[in-house]
Amino acid sequence: MTITETTPNLTIASDSPAPQRGWTGRLWGILAVLCVVMFLDGLDVSMVGVALPSIGTELGLDTTSLQWIINGYVLGYGGLLLLGGRTADLLGRRRVFLVALSVFAAASLVGGLVDSGTLLIVTRFVKGLAAAFTAPTAMSILTTTFREGPSRNRALSIFSVFGASGYSSGLILGGLLTSAGWRWTFLMPAPFAIAALVAAWALIPRDEPAGQGGHDLVGAVTLVAGMMLTVYTVVSAPSRGWADPLTLGSFVLAAALLAAFFVVENRVAHPLVRLGILRVGTIVRANLSIVALFGSYLSFQFMMTIFLQSVLGWTPLKMALALLPTGLIVAVTSPFVGRPIDRFGTSRIILAALTSLTLGYLWFLFAGGDQPSYVVAILPATILLGIGFALGFTSIMAQATAGVDDAEQGLASGLVQTSSQVGAALVLALTTALVTAGSHAAGPVATGFEQFRPGLVLVTGVALVGLAITVVPLIRGRRRYTAVPAPRRA
Template sequence: MSALLDKPAARWWALAVLALTQLVVVLDTTIVAIALPDAQAALGMSDDQRQWLVTAYALTFGSLLLLGGRVADYWGRKRTFMVGMVGFGLASAWGGLAQGGTELIAARAVQGVFAALLAPAALAMVTVTFPHGKDRNKAFAIMGIVAGTGAAIGLLLGGVLTEFATWRWCLLVNVVFVVIGMVGGALLLTESKAEGDNRYDVWGTVTVILGLGSLVYGFTRAEHGWGSADTIGFLAGGVVMLAVFVWIQCRVAQPLLPLRVVAHRVRAGAFLVQAVIGSVMLGSMLYLTLYFQIVMGLTPLLAGVANVAMTVVIMGCTPVSTTMLDRFGPRPLLIAGPLFCAAGLFFFAMAITPAGSYVTQVLPGLVLLGIGFSGLFVPLQNLALTGVEPHDAGVASATVSSTFHIGGSIGIAVFTVLYAHTVADSLGSGAGQLAAFTDGYSTAFLAAGVGMLAAAAIAAFLIRGTKDELMPPRAAEHATVLVGAH
């Protein structure tokens, strides 16, 4: 076997294993979304519990991603990869066999914990396996394509499994991927880790997890009133914990998140825009999926297929966006992209009705969203590394991924509160159930559209500079590196 590993072709087989890992981690963000109505009915879950099936995974994944990168670099990337694989597989099996809503939510949270080990370990091994040159660019292009299409694959696969098997297979299918990944990882991956005196920022990790968790939970409690004691208490507690986290990062020798990474104006703008994108993609798209199944009455399979239209537009427009990025730089794309997304979301808010017509009330909005998102993904990764020193490249890119999932967690919580209040008001005024649900979805889309307008404003005010200033050669070369040696 060692002779095989010495061959150049073995690197590409190793990349196939790592790309599979990337696919599993990304699609698990969306594969469960299609199964939510069936899982909710089967386990007798409330609407509040239903949204936590997505939030629990995104929150633990996003909160622990930076720590996962540190563990991979310090403990060993292959070792972390294998442990992450085993844990992710066991958590998926637990979720697939869960007999209650609380148990399923707990399994989803554990999935997120091990995904936070898997993702950075896999991407760090790509940086080690392909250290430079055209092969490196090609490898990360493949990883980027997998990441970009994983969400759509999750929706489609979730629809197929829910339709022809059961919602439980949306989780159990991960066991198959895990077995393939473990065998391939054991045979093809080599160990590597950062050298030197490496220490974990334990208190920084604890405070950021408590802060983010308290903040997200506080938003979910807002359903009972923004002025209620528990809502204010958890939101205030989250802010205090995050302030303590920042204080710790200023004083420890090896911080979990060096503040120089987020203090840069352009990078700060990129992180904020990414957080809004996460809230829109995970939050509002969840409600579009529910609209397809609950109001329009589409089967899970057709609901998955209906969502693919946006991904097709993204893939078709990305080459154009890449050409524009090379010619004009990232700033125009990061202003125009959110505006297109906002237009699509406002279209949903105004167009959808209880009768439901996919071609006239949904498809135009998906096209606008696809155009908008195609102009956002590539430039955001470039800006993540603007002015970053090489040893901070990994943590800077990991922060982009973290802000996406944390933004998604907060977005889902906020949209759920707005949805619940609107549905209650509509039912109280005499509206039918489907009409009330549609009103709730429209409110969520409206709020998401306002968020995208805010993202465009953030880009306009914070992301400034010439193309060469915003995309220096070193940043452009490593733009797709999501996690590396810190």
């Protein structure tokens, strides 16, 4: 019996379409280019984070300025992701990808040469802006190049390996390169981005823009302004204060801009974003699931980085090696995640992923302490997180783009990646606020494990919410869909 779940404009069936057999050398080459870009995105964030203390010492930057080396990237990246994905649909994926990758390479080179903290932050913003166009465009090129079903799931599995490997490798490479000089953490991605640019120009075929009719300029302005102000307010709120009038005013203004965007999109003849895509239940659940996955995982890793280095006194390299099992598990298992997705469907794999993540957070919450045993407390948690991330990333991406027309693949890709970045920024900001509050409340033990307990409770709760969002439709579906007995023969 075939069971189908029907939602507006989308029908997902348990029977997979015929596989796209016999990948050609060009297909493998395109996938390799996209994977390199995904690797560089993950590498850049984690590698630069390790170098922050050295950057502050050489350029004379305080903690507030240093955070904007990271947050400047997040501001450009999270604020423009949705526009970046839709722009690829409207102007052509190959064209947008090549231009954005060129800007990414140039910003990497300039960032390693400047001697001003302000210019360094500007280059980080420009680099985040470029990544906001390369990331969803790379995703939409993949989903339009590889047919939906086993072939696309396999490609997404390989794609996710490089994203996770880039982040985990960045921790180790950051420690090694920072020892030689922090500028190498900025310069190193440049030659790889240039090589990927040359390969992309030669391999990725030209595509016709999908946009028809006029351009939604008002929608673009309100979307970009609303998203960037939202990200800026979220990342600056912990240092300024959540109850600060400027913080509250920024939230109100951002909400007004985004509300204006939705009003405009409902009225213009050629909207930048077709809002009907937000009525598809599986796509909405995928976007909420990616918030739970990325928001909890990145916040947990942020707390572990501080705890292991600042509290336990571990070196950056030792800390990176301690967390490396997560990245290794993702790298080893992700290429095979497409198979269980084909067999069980995305929803069940997402459920297994968020269950594993929740168990990992709970394990460290109860087994950790001021002097946690690596074998007893840290290693089991990293293993569970690695399994959860490997299963979750690929299955969520597959669900977020399944059944979407090629003309809107950039929109769907930009939407899910926007959810991951903005959601992660929001959860991280809340986590930072709780850890800071825990530091003040803990008093004499402010430098111990108790300082991080409120943040650990938060990330566990975020994962649990994502788990509930995934499991409820499965329970309802089990009740709704019942096998119809075959009629008896006379």
